[in-house]
Amino acid sequence: MxxxxxxxxxxxxxxxxxxxxxxxxxxxxxxxxxxxxxxxxxxxxxxxxxxxxxxxxxxxxxxxxxxxxxxxxxxxxxxxxxxxxxxxxxxxxxxxxxxxxxxxxxxxxxxxxxxxxxxxxxxxxxxxxxxxxxxxxxxxxxxxxxxxxxxxxxxxxxxxxxxxxxxxxxxxxxxxxxxxxxxxxxxxxxxxxxxxxxxxxxxxxxxxxxxxxxxxxxxxxxxxxxxxxxxxxxxxxxxxxxxxxxxxxxxxxxxxxxxxxxxxxxxxxxxxxxxxxxxxxxxxxxxxxxxxxxxxxxxxxxxxxxxxxxxxxxxxxxxxxxxxxxxxxxxxxxxxxxxxxxxxxxxxxxxxxxxxxxxxxxxxxxxxxxxxxxxxxxxxxxxxxxxxxxxVVPKDALPGVVADRYRAPWKGYGWITPWVGYGDVVMARGRAARQVPAYGGYTVAPGYPDFFLPDEARRAAVTEAYFGARTPQAVRRGAEREYGVRWVVDRGGGLLGDPGLRVVARGPEGLVLYAVR
Known part of the structure; x- marks a missing residue:
């Protein structure tokens, strides 16, 4: 047997x-x-x-x-x-x-x-x-x-x-x-x-x-x-x-x-x-x-x-x-x-x-x-x-009815790599939080649900507050110190007036990379 x-x-x-x-x-x-x-x-x-x-x-x-x-x-x-x-x-x-x-x-x-x-x-x-x-x-x-x-x-x-x-x-x-x-x-x-x-x-x-x-x-x-x-x-x-x-x-x-x-x-x-x-x-x-x-x-x-x-x-x-x-x-x-x-x-x-x-x-x-x-x-x-x-075929080479069914892929975040090094912490949200870690950086809040991360909810709340239009600068500085944030990625110019941040690069789709002073 x-x-x-x-x-x-x-x-x-x-x-x-x-x-x-x-x-x-x-x-x-x-x-x-x-x-x-x-x-x-x-x-x-x-x-x-x-x-x-x-x-x-x-x-x-x-x-x-x-x-x-x-x-x-x-x-x-x-x-x-x-x-x-x-x-x-x-x-x-x-x-x-x-x-x-x-x-x-x-x-x-x-x-x-x-x-x-x-x-x-x-x-x-x-x-x-x-x-x-x-x-x-x-x-x-x-x-x-x-x-x-x-x-x-x-x-x-x-x-x-x-x-x-x-x-x-x-x-x-x-x-x-x-x-x-x-x-x-x-x-x-x-x-x-x-x-x-x-x-x-x-x-x-x-x-x-x-x-x-x-x-x-x-x-x-x-x-x-x-x-x-x-x-x-x-x-x-x-x-x-x-x-x-x-x-x-x-x-x-x-x-x-x-x-x-x-x-x-x-x-x-x-x-x-x-x-x-x-x-x-x-x-x-x-x-x-x-x-x-x-x-x-x-x-x-x-x-x-x-x-x-x-x-x-x-x-x-x-x-x-x-x-x-x-x-x-x-x-x-x-x-x-x-x-x-x-x-x-x-x-x-x-x-x-x-x-x-x-x-x-x-x-x-x-x-x-x-x-x-x-x-x-x-x-x-x-x-x-x-x-x-x-x-595999350029969109403009496709017939219009087929091109309408095409979904353009996301643009990469390779444009941040001259500044953001492996292991650097980046304050990011939305799609940026899903893409930045692919190049070696970390984010404060994960871009995907994470069952094994005990403070996931707090990280998400801190990130949401950081990008709030009326958030005091002291709150942002506190979040940066707590999580060791060196860089910030945001779309548009919502953070341009913050004296604690310095613009270092601009990417596609209106994205801005800031360095934390």
Whole structure:
């Protein structure tokens, strides 16, 4: 039993709808099928080329500054980096195994953190593409299935682009490819494929132990995507109809994962369960807004899931979808809107189900109907996300209707680096507080919610008061002394009359850098 040689599992590697994929793969495809397969591969290839060019551009928006700041701290102090945003000795959930590895790469090679983030984006996209390919192969042997699944994953969202890390739409990935969430989602697909293989094969204890470690790495790298990965893993186990002899291996893998989570030295993973209400819920309420516009193109996939579920009550995609609905629905009913980050557990199974319905078994006219639905949804989704072209093509070269969908990335803060040194404290707010730490500086208040920072509320209040139009100079000087502020960044000229500040540089969009006298 130790080598797993006597493990027997009642598991069908293909769902009933796709069972003909293996038999059909050995026959010469018809001309329409060959043309359709070539078209799917070509379309997927073009989309991947677009994402590759975006990696070179690395447009700045959202959390990119947070991840760059994390690399800055790890590069300078890999064993005790402290808070990535403010000058405080606190842990941070951003210090994941992936970021520690990237920080070590930056330290050894001397590469700029943004170059390292480009490498991270390339690695994340590679893992995502290969992970989708491997996982879909556990569901269908049809040659066109992986390409169709990848297109569905990128384009089947809604008629309004929705940009959020962990949501792998084309426009969203164009801005978040360098984030740990992209790599984590890629690892999740590989995890599901490996787990499916272990459940239907003779995997030994070593393989199951490695699966437990991989599960922990996924959760440590991006906690929300880790929830999605866990739901997919449960669905894979349920669908496997595993024999009793497999359950001890599943239990060992789970225990190994929990131990690895507990042993991670950079932050207390289990303390994150108390983070609800610490600024997370208001931010995530937007995930539940405008569902038709943001996720409406997934509805044909839900119909495909219903068909799969009627054929097999333990279909892995159907079970995956139901688990996602339960998690997201519970978040809505309870007011824990951060649980909406599990929405990919609802969307991804539906996307894959629609792609697989096109190449599944059944009557030709049924497959043709699914193909029409998928084709129309892909065209609509591609048009909705066409603004992503603006990240590789100059906006003035785009047709007006496409240019209107383009969202200009943020301008960088490299203009402050001739004056602001590594570790200098900068009084900043808003977008500036999200970008200054990427270049090595600290801010007084963090630009993002920080569960592990005990005086976050006070720091935010001090920052708000500092920029108040009627704040006395003595209050500003006191804040500067308390937090060791050397520089101030502000938009416009609201602080020009303060004798305690001296203008040293002017940046884009009316920004001013002041030195504290």
């Amino acid at each position: 130790g080598n797993g040689s006597n493990v027997t599992v009642h598991f069908s590697p293909f769902s009933p709808s796709d069972a003909s994929g293996r038999a059909g793969a050995s026959r010469a495809p018809s001309r329409p099928a060959a043309v359709g397969r070539a078209a799917a591969l070509a379309a997927a290839g073009l989309v991947l080329v677009l994402l590759g060019l975006v990696v070179v551009r690395l447009p700045w928006a959202g959390d990119l500054g947070m991840h760059a700041a994390t690399l800055q701290r790890l590069r300078h102090s890999p064993l005790d980096p402290g808070n990535p945003l403010v000058d405080a000795d606190t842990p941070s959930p951003y210090y994941s195994p992936w970021m520690v590895l990237l920080g070590g790469l930056a330290r050894v090679t001397g590469l700029d953190v943004f170059d390292v983030l480009r490498l991270a984006a390339a690695a994340g996209l590679l893992l995502l593409v290969t992970g989708v390919w491997r996982y879909v192969r556990t569901l269908s042997a049809h040659p066109a299935a992986p390409a169709l699944a990848l297109l569905s994953l990128l384009l089947l969202w809604g008629t309004t682009p929705f940009l959020w890390s962990g949501f792998p739409g084309l426009h969203s990935l164009a801005l978040t490819a360098a984030y740990p969430s992209t790599l984590t989602l890629g690892l999740a697909f590989h995890f599901w494929a490996w787990l499916a293989k272990a459940l239907r094969g003779a995997a030994g204890w070593g393989a199951w132990t490695a699966l437990g470690v991989l599960w922990a790495v996924i959760l440590l790298c991006h906690q929300f995507s880790g929830i999605v990965a866990s739901a997919g893993a449960v669905a894979t186990v349920v669908a496997a109809r595993a024999a009793r002899v497999v359950w001890p291996r599943v239990a060992v893998a789970s225990a190994v994962g929990v131990v690895a989570l507990w042993a991670w030295p950079y932050y207390d993973f289990f303390a994150l369960f108390g983070a609800a209400g610490d600024g997370l819920e208001p931010v995530h309420r937007a995930l539940y807004g405008q569902p038709a516009a943001r996720y409406g193109l997934v509805l044909p996939g839900v119909a495909a899931l219903v068909a799969r579920w009627r054929r097999d009550r333990r279909d892995p995609l159907a079970v995956f979808f139901l688990l996602g609905v339960v998690i997201v629905g519970a978040g809505w009913l309870s007011g824990h809107y951060s649980w909406g980050r599990a929405l990919p557990a609802v969307v991804i199974p539906a996307q894959l189900a629609l792609a697989l319905a096109v190449v599944g078994a059944g009557r030709r006219w049924v497959r043709a109907g699914w193909a029409v639905l998928l084709g129309g949804a892909l065209v609509a989704g591609g048009w909705a996300q066409s603004g992503a072209l603006g990240y």
